[in-house]
Amino acid sequence: MEFEAIPGVGEKTAAALAELDGAERALEEGDVATLARAPGLSEGRAAVVARGAIRRRHGDDGGFLATGRAREVYEDALDLLRERTVTDYGAKRVATFYPTQSASRISEVRAFVDRATDRATDRDSDPAVRNALAGVEPLEPPPTRRVRDRCLATADAERFAAAEDAFPELSVEVVEDTRGLAELARSYATVIALDERFAGVDVDGDVRIRPDALEHPDEIVPERVLAFFARNRSRLLAAAEVAEAAGISPGCDLDALRNALDRVDDDGTVVGDVELGRLLTAVGDLDAAVSTAESVANDRLRDAIRERDVTIDGTDFLSLVEQGARVDSLLDRELADEYADAVDAARGHLVEALDLKPEEAGFAERAFPEDPAFPVAHEESVISRLRTELKTARDRRAARLKRELAADLSGLRDPAESLVRDALEVDVELAVARFAADFECTLPTFVESDESEGSESDADGDGHGITIEGGRSPLLNVDFENVDPVDYAVSGPTLLSGVNSGGKTSTLDLAALVVVLAQMGLPVPADRVELARFSELHYYAKTQGTLDAGAFESTLRDFRGVADGAENRLVLVDELESITEPGASAKIVAGILEALAEQAATAVFVSHLAREISEAADFDVAVDGIEALGLEDGELVVNRSPVKDHLARSTPELIVEKLAEDDGSGFYDRLLRKF
Structure with missing residues (x-):
């Protein structure tokens, strides 16, 4: 694999990946734990690299989140997942989920979600899984330790250099003849000769002829294997508990693994003999x-x-x-x-x-x-x-026992690594399943147009827009069970009107979150959702106060890009009219909506100038409204679900109407007729 072809991977990171065993598999599987073992690669950076590899595999340019506010919603979604992970690895791993237009990537994650939710019932009901997960971490390589009771010997310069690279734990000595071997044998408990020419020599001491030593490092330095298992003992034992509690196939005999771990001390010494x-x-x-x-x-x-x-x-x-x-x-x-x-x-x-x-x-x-x-x-x-x-x-008995135990553990190393990886993935699966359960989520249905490749259906005609039934946002500052459900369907450019504090911005946030989660391949917090597979998400938050001339010009330049973007975008804008005077704002918003209509984009513009914008536009702009039902004890009573083709009344109109009910002078009636 050409590592530098991965988005976000430069020469230095590519070189680090080249030194990593199993890098291609890890990139293919999004295995952040393995990638983080590459020199100089943190888990956070490994997650970025894994995400880049996924994007490359699915032909994704990574441009779905087109604005800062859209990226904030994505980070909020990740935070909801991170809060439900147990391990640090899991918190980093969920960052490999990202919103995309790629149907293949969305399907890949949805398959993961199906597995996670299918397995979650038994797992999450048993606290033993989560308790065991608390002790699971990615495996770490042990530090290199010098082994002083044996050495390697060779008369060949190239073999000498290769041996020094392959065995940093051992001294490598140059010998010319049998006499040199004999001298080394008096200084070391074991001498391992790398040259075939020494075969059959008669030397006092433990001298072994191993021309194949470089191909069998675990036999030459069994301490390397023992140190690895000693270093990772607690992680492996915790992963074994996860496997048993979660009911996953461990890929190795867990009793054999535990017995082998019982035979090695924390410093790599063989015990129990x-x-x-x-x-x-x-x-x-x-x-x-x-x-x-x-x-x-x-x-x-x-x-x-x-x-x-x-x-x-x-x-x-x-x-x-x-x-x-x-x-x-x-x-x-x-x-x-x-x-x-x-x-x-x-x-x-x-x-x-x-x-x-x-x-x-x-x-x-x-x-x-x-x-x-x-x-x-x-x-x-x-x-x-x-x-x-x-x-x-x-020393001889210890060396023999080390070789024997290392031989047993060498066969367990790959299964042990898989065991830990699988346990860490259980954490990610549980986080997704708990997210789905906590927020009563469902998997959305993507509605594709007939000409879209890989379409699922052609419901609702052209396949654009989004329909949300019973949507509840977990981003609100209230307990989720107290959030009012929202029904909302939108297709094409639309104005959303309504009273202050009626939930217009929350409706935009809900729509943005639903789309982000859906195009991550994840379940969404709603009873039912149908949506197009949008090409981009543009979300513009409310501007605080009127902009000066320079900022106003910069904002218009941003919307110039929005108007000329790819088809089938979702554009969410919160009170754009606040950037300048109301009269000019209405004309500007109308012009933007006209351009978006020509580009077949879906857009929701929250505005208090819906009537003025509709009058300024050269097409029939859809106007939806979040209707206030009235005032009770000075508090608004609001229907949080927008009403289609309805210009909602403003808060001042409701107050004037209430005053008119209790006044016989006719003054408030006159004011009411002005609305």
């Missing part, structure tokens, strides 16, 4: 055990001397002095048995304390010689040799 534990303890306790053994011998010998009367006559004493005798001789003559018992006790303590095997017990025999001496002292050379033997046995 009795013999390795014995050797580790023996090496660690050797010096203390030797010191204690000496104390045992000396304490026994000292007690024996205290309890015994030793008598030496003059002739014997003179003879011993003339012979240069020392206390050793006296011990040998007078306390030989006691000395032997003391030394046996020292040897026994050393064997027992270190749990030495019969073949190792000989070192304890030699560590405390039979020649009498006081105080009793060990032979350091013997203890040093015992230490070497124990360490060698420890």
Whole structure:
């Protein structure tokens, strides 16, 4: 794949993706977790890259959200999804959903939604799924750690360079001949020779001939595999819980995975092997055990001397002095048995304390010689040799166990990665399903014109516009259950009139949100929705105050682009008349609506100048109204669903009408006739 062909991917990001194993699969599946493992790529940036790859795959230019307010509505929609995710990954992953004109992308997401909602009933009713998800994170590579008990050896310069790149954990040494291998074998527990020429050499020590070492890194450095699983233990265990609680097929034996994880410590050390534990303890306790053994011998010998009367006559004493005798001789003559018992006790303590095997017990025999001496002292050379033997046995057994466990875990690595990816996707599925449930959503129906490729139906004639039944916006600052449902259908350029605070802007927000969600492929908060697959969404929020000449000119330039845009756009505008004087505003809005009508666009313009705009336009502009039913205790009672082909009364008219009811002077009646 040509990574730089992905929208938003430059040379640096492309180079990072090229270093990532499985980059093409991750881009194809929108796998943000894997993409975030590329050097220098955060999860947020990975989501942007994944979205760019999706756009490229579906031939989407990414221009659907044509204005800042349209992008704000999209971010609001994402926030509703993010709030329902458990993992940080899920919060980033939902950003790969975006509104588009592409029918194939919309269908792809709708298939995801179908799966999510089908599976959600059992999952979301069980809090175990969400509890387990709290511990799931994308897998992380462990830091590289030096392994000092083995090295690689080669006489070939190219192989030397390749080995250094492939095995940063190991030292790579240059050797010319068998003598060089022998020297390395005295310094390392294991030497791995990379050259075939060394096959059959007879060298003391653990020397292995592996010309294929570069093709089997897990066998050469099993610590790499163990460190990966040790680093990600809690994430894997949490993902296993998610798989079980959510009822998804894990792709591997979860018991085997848990058992394998139980055999590796947090630092990558193999645990649970009795013999390795014995050797580790023996090496660690050797010096203390030797010191204690000496104390045992000396304490026994000292007690024996205290309890015994030793008598030496003059002739014997003179003879011993003339012979240069020392206390050793006296011990040998007078306390030989006691000395032997003391030394046996020292040897026994050393064997027992270190749990030495019969073949190792000989070192304890030699560590405390039979020649009498006081105080009793060990032979350091013997203890040093015992230490070497124990360490060698420890290292070799640890290496063998690492290789065996790494072989088991290597086969589980790909399934384990899939396990975590699937668990993270459960979070995304649950977020979508909870969104749909929380806001009583339904999947909309797209109505395509006959000439549209891949059309679903040709209902409602030309296929333009949007119909919303029972729509409720979750963006309002009230509890969702208290939101009044709205029915609204619009096709072609339309003016929306109504009283202040009657819900005109909220109706625009609802229409924008429904369209954004629908063209993301997601369910919408309504009982039923039919809509065209719009090419672009232009949403212009209300301008605060009259604009100066420069800002007014800039705004008109924006609408010049709107008027010349692609067909089948949705244009939502909130009180454009506020940009300048009412008389001029009506003419400007009328001209814009005329251009939009020629472009077959659907548009809703909220305006208090609906009558003036209709009179200025050269075509019959549809006028809908949000009707106030009256005033109760000074509060408006409003029908939130716009009435078709109806110019709604203004708030001042309602107030004057109320005053006229209770006044017999005729003054308010006169005012009322002016409306």
